[in-house]
Amino acid sequence: MDMSTSPVGPKMKLVMVGNGMAGVRTLEELLKHAPGLYDITVFGAEPHPNYNRILLSPVLAGEQTVDDIVLNPLDWYRDHAITLHTGKKVVKIDRNARFVETADGVRAGYDRLLIATGSNPFILPVPGADLPGVISFRDIADVDAMIQASSQYRHAVVIGGGLLGLEAANGLMKRGMEVSVVHIAPWLMERQLDEPAARLLQKSLEEKGMKFLLQKQTAELVRGESGRVAAIKFKDGDSAPADLVVMAVGIRPNTELAESAGLHCNRGIVVNDTMQTFDPRIYSIGECAAHRGIAYGLVAPLFEQAKVCANHLAQHGIGRYQGSITSTKLKVTGIDLFSAGDFMGGEGTESILYSDPIGGVYKKLVIKDDKLVGGVMYGDTVDGAWYFSLLRDGKNVNELRDHLMFGQDHCGNLGHSGINKAATMTDDMEVCGCNGVCKGDIVKAIREKGLFTLEDVRKHTKASSSCGSCTGLVEQILAVTAGGDYSATPKTKSMCGCTDHTHEDVRAAIRQNKLLTIPQVQQFMEWDTPNGCASCRTALNYYLISTWPGEAEDDPQSRFINERAHANIQKDGTYSVIPRMWGGNTTPSELRRIATVAEKYNIPTVHVTGGQRIDLLGVKKEDLPKVWADLDMPSGHAYGKALRTVKTCVGSEWCRFGTQDSTRMGIDLEKAFFKMWAPHKVKLAVSGCPRNCAEVAIKDVGIIGVDSGWEIYVAGNGGIKTEVAQFLIKVKTEAEVLEYSGAFLQLYREEGRYLDRTVHYVERVGLDYVKKKILEDAEGRRALYERLLFALSVERDPWVERAREGKLAHEFEALTV
Amino acid sequence: MTKWLEVCDLGDIPRLGARVVNHGDLAIAVFRNADDEVFALEDRCPHKGGPLSQGIVHGKRVTCPLHGWNIELVAGCAVPPDVGCAREFPIKLEDGRVWLDATMA
Numbered sequence: 001m002d003m004s005t006s007p008v009g010p011k012m013k014l015v016m017v018g019n020g021m022a023g024v025r026t027l028e029e030l031l032k033h034a035p036g037l038y039d040i041t042v043f044g045a046e047p048h049p050n051y052n053r054i055l056l057s058p059v060l061a062g063e064q065t066v067d068d069i070v071l072n073p074l075d076w077y078r079d080h081a082i083t084l085h086t087g088k089k090v091v092k093i094d095r096n097a098r099f100v101e102t103a104d105g106v107r108a109g110y111d112r113l114l115i116a117t118g119s120n121p122f123i124l125p126v127p128g129a130d131l132p133g134v135i136s137f138r139d140i141a142d143v144d145a146m147i148q149a150s151s152q153y154r155h156a157v158v159i160g161g162g163l164l165g166l167e168a169a170n171g172l173m174k175r176g177m178e179v180s181v182v183h184i185a186p187w188l189m190e191r192q193l194d195e196p197a198a199r200l201l202q203k204s205l206e207e208k209g210m211k212f213l214l215q216k217q218t219a220e221l222v223r224g225e226s227g228r229v230a231a232i233k234f235k236d237g238d239s240a241p242a243d244l245v246v247m248a249v250g251i252r253p254n255t256e257l258a259e260s261a262g263l264h265c266n267r268g269i270v271v272n273d274t275m276q277t278f279d280p281r282i283y284s285i286g287e288c289a290a291h292r293g294i295a296y297g298l299v300a301p302l303f304e305q306a307k308v309c310a311n312h313l314a315q316h317g318i319g320r321y322q323g324s325i326t327s328t329k330l331k332v333t334g335i336d337l338f339s340a341g342d343f344m345g346g347e348g349t350e351s352i353l354y355s356d357p358i359g360g361v362y363k364k365l366v367i368k369d370d371k372l373v374g375g376v377m378y379g380d381t382v383d384g385a386w387y388f389s390l391l392r393d394g395k396n397v398n399e400l401r402d403h404l405m406f407g408q409d410h411c412g413n414l415g416h417s418g419i420n421k422a423a424t425m426t427d428d429m430e431v432c433g434c435n436g437v438c439k440g441d442i443v444k445a446i447r448e449k450g451l452f453t454l455e456d457v458r459k460h461t462k463a464s465s466s467c468g469s470c471t472g473l474v475e476q477i478l479a480v481t482a483g484g485d486y487s488a489t490p491k492t493k494s495m496c497g498c499t500d501h502t503h504e505d506v507r508a509a510i511r512q513n514k515l516l517t518i519p520q521v522q523q524f525m526e527w528d529t530p531n532g533c534a535s536c537r538t539a540l541n542y543y544l545i546s547t548w549p550g551e552a553e554d555d556p557q558s559r560f561i562n563e564r565a566h567a568n569i570q571k572d573g574t575y576s577v578i579p580r581m582w583g584g585n586t587t588p589s590e591l592r593r594i595a596t597v598a599e600k601y602n603i604p605t606v607h608v609t610g611g612q613r614i615d616l617l618g619v620k621k622e623d624l625p626k627v628w629a630d631l632d633m634p635s636g637h638a639y640g641k642a643l644r645t646v647k648t649c650v651g652s653e654w655c656r657f658g659t660q661d662s663t664r665m666g667i668d669l670e671k672a673f674f675k676m677w678a679p680h681k682v683k684l685a686v687s688g689c690p691r692n693c694a695e696v697a698i699k700d701v702g703i704i705g706v707d708s709g710w711e712i713y714v715a716g717n718g719g720i721k722t723e724v725a726q727f728l729i730k731v732k733t734e735a736e737v738l739e740y741s742g743a744f745l746q747l748y749r750e751e752g753r754y755l756d757r758t759v760h761y762v763e764r765v766g767l768d769y770v771k772k773k774i775l776e777d778a779e780g781r782r783a784l785y786e787r788l789l790f791a792l793s794v795e796r797d798p799w800v801e802r803a804r805e806g807k808l809a810h811e812f813e814a815l816t817v
Numbered sequence: 818m819t820k821w822l823e824v825c826d827l828g829d830i831p832r833l834g835a836r837v838v839n840h841g842d843l844a845i846a847v848f849r850n851a852d853d854e855v856f857a858l859e860d861r862c863p864h865k866g867g868p869l870s871q872g873i874v875h876g877k878r879v880t881c882p883l884h885g886w887n888i889e890l891v892a893g894c895a896v897p898p899d900v901g902c903a904r905e906f907p908i909k910l911e912d913g914r915v916w917l918d919a920t921m922a
Contacts, residue, residue, distance in 0.1 A: 449898075460898045531833060531851045534873040534880035534887075557833040561871040561882040569882055573868040810829060814837040815847075817822040817919060 011039045014313065015100055015110040017090045017257065019044025021053060022286030022302040023116030024072055029310030031080055037314060040082045041108045043100070046139055047087040049074050052450075053139070054299060054482075060143050060171030071450050083108075093261035095279055112281055112313060115258055115269060119251035119287040119297070124159065128221030133229040134245045137168045146246065150175035153243030157181075157232050159218055161188040165248035166201075169210055172246070180211040180240055182218060182232065192339040196355060197362050197378040204335060204360060213240065221245055253288045253295045268295035273320040275309040285309050292323055299452055300324065318528040320500060338384035341374030341391050342366055349373065354405050363405060370398040370766065383407035385475040393493070396766030399726070422476035431473055434466035439477060446481045454478065467720040496535040498528050503753040507543050516544065516552045534560075539754035542641065542677060546749050549791035556808060562639035565811060566798045567624055570617065575624060577616045579633035580674070583648045583666035583686075584612030590633060597630045611645030611683065613638070622812050628803035634674065635799040641680050641755075646670035647695065651688030651705065660705025662688035665734055669703075672738055673745065675795035676788070679752035679761070682745065683718075697724050700748075700758040701741045706730070710737045714744050714770070715762035723759045726767050729775055743774050743781040746788035819907060824915040827853060835870040835879070840919040845906055846870035847915065848890050850877060856890035857908040857917055863888075863901025 016023050019042050027040060048070070055069040077084040085106060092101040099109040121136030123129050135145050149156070150172060158169040161183030169179045187198035202212060217235040221242070224230025233239045253268040264270045264278045268290025275283050275291075285305040287297050296302055301324035311319040345351045345366040354363040361379035365372060365387065372391045377384055386407065390397060397404055427440030445451060445460045454475055458465040464474040494500045506525060515521045518540045522532060532540065537558035544552035556564045567575035581590070594614055598606050605617040613636055619627055638644055646669050649655065651662030666686040676682065685694040686703040696702025698718030702725045704711045709732040716725025728744065731737055747770065752761040762770060774781050801807040822840075830836050830849040837860055838845045844860040846869045860870045867883030877890045887896040893903035907918040
């Protein structure tokens with residue numbers, strides 16, 4: 001039943017209490033999914049429409065204005081027929097009669113209620129806390145009060161040396177006040193920084209003129225003659241002048257309203273994975289909600305919650321929020337700081353340190369069981385996003401270890417070095433080379449469309465949506481433009497928007513439950529869409545045929561066009577045809593046939609590829625079966641996530657340096673693995689001596705013949721991410737080359753995520769794991785090789801089937817009316 | 818005025834697939850979804866002219882094979898934030914036969 005469109009009868013009533021970022025984001029998502037499902041009423045205690053609270057610091061610092069940070073102007077509410085009550089505080093929820101009531105008696109009935117009341121600043125219970133001139137740093141009114149005070153008074157004291165306190169202090173200093181920061185802990189930002197990083201931060205803030213009173217506990221705020229606060233007194237007897245006191249000692253979930261309505265609260269309004277409170281008609285999200293014991297205070301997790309909540313409100317009933325891991329960046333201009341995860345380290349962890357106190361750079365990476373579990377960076381945070389993604393994906397970093405500290409550019413990410421300091425880039429500098437997107441385009445889209453997540457930026461600008469190598473840079477631009485805490489993401493990465501399951505979950509389910517068709521998988525795993533999308537269908541098809549060769553049937557409609565037509569689509573809709581030339585060898589007869597075909601079908605371009613083959617470009621689709629028939633050569637699979645070329649040199653047969661017959665070895669490998677589908681394309685090469693003319697170092701499997709046998713290298717890559725292949729083993733015989741290479745490829749076929757090249761797969765699991773499976777476990781290796789041979793035994797040459805046997809003829813025939 | 822032209826049997830179009838129908842110089846993509854509904858759009862993605870007929874069909878959308886834009890099969894418009902529409906043609910299914918009106922709008 002589809003209830004999301006044109007409901008019959010009166011609309012349901014949705015009331016939202018709180019008009020902040022998380023709540024309004026929920027409404028935006030809801031309006032996308034199910035416009036017109038609800039009559040929506042919003043109550044906000046502040047007199048403003050929804051604004052970006054993260055950017056209060058730049059407003060205080062005079063770098064932006066209040067207008068700049070409004071996310072949803074009043075027009076937005078009007079355009080979506082949302083009734084907005086600003087400046088009205090809801091004080092009562094009647095759960096039986098189902099209405100809410102404000103302090104001044106405005107009532108609104110609800111079918112669904114969303115509590116998004118956010119949090120309150122914690123006020124220290126000390127004498128004088130209620131004096132004029134004592135404020136917190138939470139909303140526009142606080143910022144106004146601070147700006148006002150800065151024009152009349154001189155001494156400001158900020159209590160709290162955390163993220164918010166330092167941002168407030170920085171802003172007040174920029175407004176011309178003398179600012180002291182009082183902090184109870186021995187160093188600043190102790191929840192985000194370790195001591196050395198905090199000392200560097202303190203030093204550079206002191207150079208800007210900020211004063212620090214560390215390990216000081218506030219005893220009292222002293223009233224002056226005017227009735228306003230005049231000084232602060234500490235427990236050790238010291239005191240300091242204070243015309244303005246800003247308390248930034250933490251926030252508390254604002255649960256007052258929920259508690260008064262009898263909803264279960266425990267350090268936040270307790271919600272389940274669909275963001276429902278103990279009263280299922282009432283949802284809660286944002287800083288007021290406690291999900292699995294955590295009340296999040298950063299934007300990205302809250303937007304994840306918003307997505308799930310909106311989905312549920314739209315009655316799709318799918319999607320669960322499963323928690324987030326978060327990272328932090330301080331928004332003080334000129335200070336570069338990043339921390340994530342367990343940055344302190346401790347038992348069972350190791351730390352890699354880089355410390356340059358004079359240059360003001362400090363980095364610490366914490367590693368546990370070969371995985372990055374946390375890090376803190378000061379002074380140079382260029383690689384923050386990269387570290388964060390390593391951390392989030394739980395990648396094995398053992399092999400990166402030596403280079404890890406020096407960042408992504410030192411780990412094989414060619415082509416982008418030197419241009420990845422997002423903040424220093426000019427607007428016309430290109431960020432995404434695939435889609436031609438400049439920094440200015442991205443900044444503009446983020447500002448104008450109110451984007452917060454990488455996913456949003458990708459959708460709107462296409463930046464980093466193709467090869468993905470500029471992802472870190474886009475994330476940095478997002479951080480600089482939209483505010484600091486952009487980059488937290490769900491703990492696990494789902495396959496696509498159609499499901500919450502990961503690639504690994506899906507593969508396991510296919511194997512354990514013997515699922516044989518895409519609809520079976522989608523039903524069993526409760527897919528969110530009726531028949532998936534272009535991303536998941538292609539992946540599922542591969543997982544099925546690779547798990548159950550000979551049993552699961554290939555679904556052409558779930559193949560990308562190239563693999564459906566068995567040729568490469570070109571920009572004008574024609575196709576290219578690359579016949580297989582075993583090991584790069586060809587014959588006069590083959591060349592004659594290729595020439596004849598090119599002339600007969602008016603093929604405009606004949607091109608020699610980098611993989612030692614010949615490419616016929618510009619073939620009309622309806623000609624494909626005839627071209628294949630006339631060529632009478634095997635499919636080169638140049639269009640597929642499959643075995644492509646096996647590049648060879650001429651080896652000992654001709655070359656005066658050759659030590660092994662590399663051409664023969666290449667042909668044997670290519671014939672053995674012909675028709676092999678894989679998570680992504682697979683390229684092999686064989687060189688006959690270490691001069692390596694076949695360039696094996698950038699192949700998925702590269703073989704080098706030496707006098708005493710063959711060296712096998714794996715997981716090289718010559719594409720987007722140039723990566724030198726790693727040495728796996730040296731073997732003696734040709735049979736061993738086949739078995740070890742085949743076993744490695746089968747391991748990748750069974751465990752690689754769809755669209756991961758071998759380099760990504762090995763990066764994820766680690767070469768040690770591969771060695772354990774292939775080198776140490778002889779029986780396992782043979783079993784892997786056997787499984788590969790079996791899978792290949794049931795595959796047929798797709799060109800023969802289509803050119804000679806008329807398989808799927810409709811694919812190549814147009815209709816005419 | 819509508820001018821219906823008989824195209825093919827429903828069975829001639831693969832489920833979750835498409836066929837190209839040529840009408841003079843015009844190429845029209847005729848789609849069939851999982852529920853056996855049929856749709857007809859000009860075979861040109863509003864983005865860079867990619868042949869929509871060659872895309873992957875899911876729900877009531879097709880993903881263009883060239884750059885992955887998603888196009889609504891009803892009305893032919895790109896799924897936001899992408900902007901642009903492929904021309905839609907009237908199409909109907911009667912007794913298992915597919916009929917198309919390819920007259921220029």
